[in-house]
Amino acid sequence: MRYAIEVDHVTRVFGGKGDKVHAKALDDISLQVDEGELFGLLGPNGAGKTTLIKILATLLLPSEGSVRVLGHDVVKEYNKIRARINMVSGGEISGYGLLTVRENLWMFSQFYGIPPKVARQRMDDLLERFGLLDKADAKVRTISTGQKQKMNVIRGFVTDPDLIYLDEPTLGLDVNASLAIRSFLRKWVKDTPGKTMLLTTHYMVEADELCDRVAIIDQGRILACDSPSNLKRMLKRATTFDIETTAFPGLDSMPSMDGLQGYNSKSVGDRALTRFVVNDEAVISEIISHISSKGGRIIALGKSEATLEDVFIHLVGRGLE
Ligand SMILES: Nc1ncnc2c1ncn2[C@@H]1O[C@H](COP(=O)(O)OP(=O)(O)O)[C@@H](O)[C@H]1O
Ligand SMILES: [Mg+2]
Structure with missing residues (x-):
């Protein structure tokens, strides 16, 4: 079994030792994610989840340690990684409000150089799966938060990545939009063997329902890493x-x-x-x-x-x- 992600003793510090701002966002993190796995990082605000995802997405460098994504080193071979990954962040405004849903998706697909015919096909397919076809030509600023986030998720999948990162994909969404997104994610991993998903969440239910394995992270450290059922068993709670x-x-x-x-x-x-x-x-x-x-x-x-x-x-x- 090949690993989609290998994190080896990674530490990330913000600010130099003498600086006023000195935060150890990640403190000696090691983990491996298998190809085809749906892996979750579960932890409270400030645990270091986004920092780790940014490193995995080659947007931020580790201060110490090494990281391989899809077999490539994130520092030396980031150009071999970027075309094969994508990332979706929840709870942030993204996309251009003055463009329509379709125009936004089109623009991102073209950043990745997806052939136009393929891009159109995928966009329609994904818009339909999310029940968003009737909003395809609406300007993004006119649609609801849930619909915007669905568009963001579609944006992540329109490039057909081998590995996708979802940073708090359902943050602040209502129950129905969260359910729609979760069931899409579950189905994607099931239907596309060999493709890998890493998501972060501070929602227990999300980690429990979706993930094959979960790393519980707090203050930049992994406290436990196992399947949700093993984690619960590990507690050996009376x-x-x-x-x-x-x-x-x-x-x-x-x-x-x-x-x-x-x-x-x-x-x-x-x-x-x-x-x-x-x-x-x-x-x-x-x-x-x-x-x-x-x-x-x-x-x-x-x-x-x-x-x-x-x-x-x-x-x-x-x-x-
Ligand atoms: N650019 C930055 N500069 C300084 N500190 C940062 C920066 N980004 C994150 N941090 C700090 O690193 C820690 C982890 O943050 P983050 O990875 O965003 O956590 P999470 O995503 O789990 O909420 C926090 O203490 C945060 O304040
Ligand atoms: Mg975060």
Whole structure:
């Protein structure tokens, strides 16, 4: 298996050591992305995601370390890389408002030297897939944010790249536009084996739903890198049960029991909601009999699964948003 991306001990610093502005945006990052993979960088604002994408897109140089993209070195062989990659950024104004959607797409396709007939065909095909054909001749300044972002995404794919970077592709979009973009991305990777996608996001769901593998990044470092399901398993989190009961005396002084790791109770009116973290699910029956022996009545009991957010909280020590 060939790697589409190989990042080897990359550090990126902004500003010299003596400068007032001195930020280590990336701190000794190493990762490999397989050809054909949909790889995600998940991290909060300022984690270094955009900096890494810019380096991978040959727009920014690493301060230290080496990077190969599609088998070529980003510093020495950037000209072999550029025609084969493309990049889409979310949450920024791009495209020219006075031009129509079609004119914008046409212009970018011509920057890449796509033969006119091929470009037209691809544009129509993509506009149709995004339900944007009826806006094709509208000036970009007149269309909605969601439609603009769809156009941006189309712009990224109109060059038929072997590797595409999407930097927060659904940032700030409504649910429907986000869904349309995500389902397009998923389908593209599935339908075009060998083509690779790297996306950054600070939306858990996006990383969880779309990505084959996710690197969790914070303060310029990779804290973990694996498939979403392995990341969740890695947490080896004891199971969590939420039990709603009528209020009863002694709720916040449960006796110690084998398999009960901890609990946290809060009362809501005449009821109590308690979250029990257990190592061994068998202890639940003991908990329930204790509650009834104290005169409490169970109203609801639910088990919750670990989410990617829990993994993130576990690794970073705080939530994402
Ligand atoms: N051009 C720049 N000059 C100085 N600092 C920068 C520059 N670009 C990014 N940074 C800093 O690098 C860090 C990572 O930024 P960025 O890569 O944009 O993070 P993300 O995309 O994950 O939000 C931040 O602390 C940011 O302030
Ligand atoms: Mg960013």
